Amino acid sequence: MALSNKSTMIELELSSPLFFFCLVPLLFLFFINCRTSPKTNRSSSSSNKLTTKLPTSYPLLGSFLTIVKNRDRSVQWTSDLVRSTPTSTFILHRAFGQRSVITANPANVQHILKTHFHIYQKGDIFRTTLKDLLGDGIFNTDGDNWKFQRQVSSHEFNTKSLRKFIETVVDAELSNRLIPILATAAASKTVLDFQDILQRFAFDNICKIAFGYDPAYLLPSLPDTEFAVAFEEAVRLSSQRFISVAPLVWKIKRVLNIGSEKKLAEAISHIREFAEQIIKEKKQELSEKLSLDSVDLLSRFLSSGQFDDDLVTDIVISFLLAGRDTTSAALTWFFWLLSGNRDVETDILEEIREMSEGTVYDEVKDMVYTHASLCESMRLYPPVPIDGKQAESDDVLPDGTALKKGMRVSYHPYAMGRLEKLWGKDWAQFRPGRWLEKNPAGAAAGKWSFVARDSYTYPVFQAGPRICLGKEMAFLQMKRVVAGVLRRFRVIPAVDDGVEPVFVAYLTSKMKGGFPVRIEERAGRGGA
Template identity: 55%
Template structure:
């Protein structure tokens, strides 16, 4: 007993000072973080860093980071999460530095690639170095002006005329409600499969159930992003190794996604033996003969489905929601469409050609303005491969995750003015005396919705053409009515979405 009591006394003697020392260190770190950074930063503690604040705000990251970045003097903050160092910025000069000036030292990095590898593999959005350069070079042939014209004529027109408009007419006649986000995702999925892989999944036929692939893709993209939010950096790896919980569900979803992609590849190989068409997948098949790995092709298919399905549908979902509460903007778009139609030499022509869509500058401005407030990819991160100093003086250590934040940038008064929270397409146009609008583009580092620099989105023009063609065709014939009390939530997966979709009622316009 005496020995036990003595041991306890010794333990108490050492534990009390240790506790006091730990408290002192915590206080020191808090004061240091406030002194070195700014009062916008959340508290930072030894070992865990700002983990508690991150967990508290994990369901509202875009809004939380925006609040922190607005308060930061240079619109840049540093965070530490359990040893993971991060720099987050909404400063255009920093964005240009990361995406262009020092592009070579800011790759995607090992953390990003390892987290997403099970789904995206070595696809273009998860690749660096020579693998990325190869895919970009091969894909660039599909985005020439001639390809864009063919895309509109052969693919988009057919999907709009044969599926989208009949679907909306049926809903208007029945007075039934549609989920516009679901409709746009189905449309975009059909489109990217047709133009890139030469296959038609027919997803826009609402009478059919949601495809197994579409369901699996939703699950896979949602669950794989959760890995970034794990409290323990290795937590998801343990669950994957043991095949437990969300990782078990994710594994099944990825198997179905990869199965779809592999079937697309198999069919295309069979078609090409018979002298099939030339499209994106066919170009990569030629390159992959040297590589000989079907996994390489599978990763490309999944990456381009992600790009073609989720980004444009997300952008248009928020566009139609904003348009429903801004009748003045819709009226002006209507006027622009009417002028384009009136100028046609062939009065019986239906659908909009490439040249007509290029003339719709105010519609282009309205879509840009919608994406300024609700970018399809609200943030993007790189990893510093060596120590660096950003233009605003922020020191970046080697291995630090560096994130630029288009969602926050769209809400900065210092970038867009005091009316930055307003939906105002006029900020993108120069008014002509005849009442028409000339589109005025913005610096891509101020508006990095499509990235910028060497990694700027190859499909930018194709995305705009597709979005404008859909928007013009729908607005010309219908009014999209949304409950004015709807307050949709902006949620982030690999791309941004509207939580629970966009329920709308479609009303057919009376002919003039």
């Protein structure tokens, strides 16, 4: 699953340093207003009603005060806003007349991601903010550089040898690490942070796939592996740049090498030093071989001879970020939704029981109901909840919204999954059946068939030329994990009844404070 422009708050940032300092005297009045003003209702998984009003825009200030008020729930707030408008699009007014567009309109999404792809780029804000971490890698670049990296990466992702390598890596991590840890937790009745467990699982996998290196992050002791900790710190601090009240703040801290920017620089330095050492060792290994028998991405890119070492490092770090965060985020929310929908779990178990114990990928591929359940989970909790672009020229969206050159425009998968006009009145329900239909006749009569939605109604994996390269591999990995875990265990949230996790977004969606669970072994083979 590729990392797209995961800027949750890019569109909400201020572009004028002067504006930030001018507002300081006004903040006291604003916070008094926050304490005394009536609050609007939040949308929830159980309600279709919206009472959110579009933010008031004041001369000079724009909607800055409302933006700050909602900064801790920006995804939910902007989702409520786009859902409350007739066109599922609204314009957010910022300082000094600057504006950004946020949309959940599928026609606009298609316009941005496909038909006018050449107009809508990552843009300077995104590239600058993640430059230190991602460099000029595929997820942080535009134009010819992106086209070249995309072409080479697409070729590598379509090779059978890489797919087989991924299958081997995932199965080994599952059987040798994840399942034993869950079995131990079940026997000892230990509470696990399942979000952390799944992130460790994904990190081990993607490091092996990207570098050919095993960080051994998912061990029974749950160690704080130096490289993994540095990577987590770099991602967290980079995402904080996006939610800074003004970009000038983090830029000054970066120049002075103080505070969070000093920590970020140290983390990135460790990551790059590690990557450079791995590249040096890999090049030595490749020089001593007559043919390529290492199938990790690093070996493939080095063997192509088309990239220098710095760009190879940028590319591999980009894939490392994508592979670590997106599948683990999707699985975390999936297991939480499943815990409250035992009928869905029963149907998934029935599908699992029809497969052999040593499930192979060809069988996993045919897990239609599980596939639908994962899609339904990501509809409600997409790993990338909002994605922004920048208009490189004046344009008009299909719904009539006009954009000027340089304006930010974001499409909102989180909001799109909650639109009644797209999903019906029962949009708030976790219902995999909305993705399925029964085969009417023939050898497959009575069996489920998966009914996909177009990628502009469901842009969880992006769409158009930048559609996720690893989409199919991500589904195969997730279904393998679901089959392996649910065949033996029940995953039960270790929280009070009625308590729901808090959705937060960094570069990807997460549960605030983790996902505490108890693991129960199922009775007998295949469970009941």
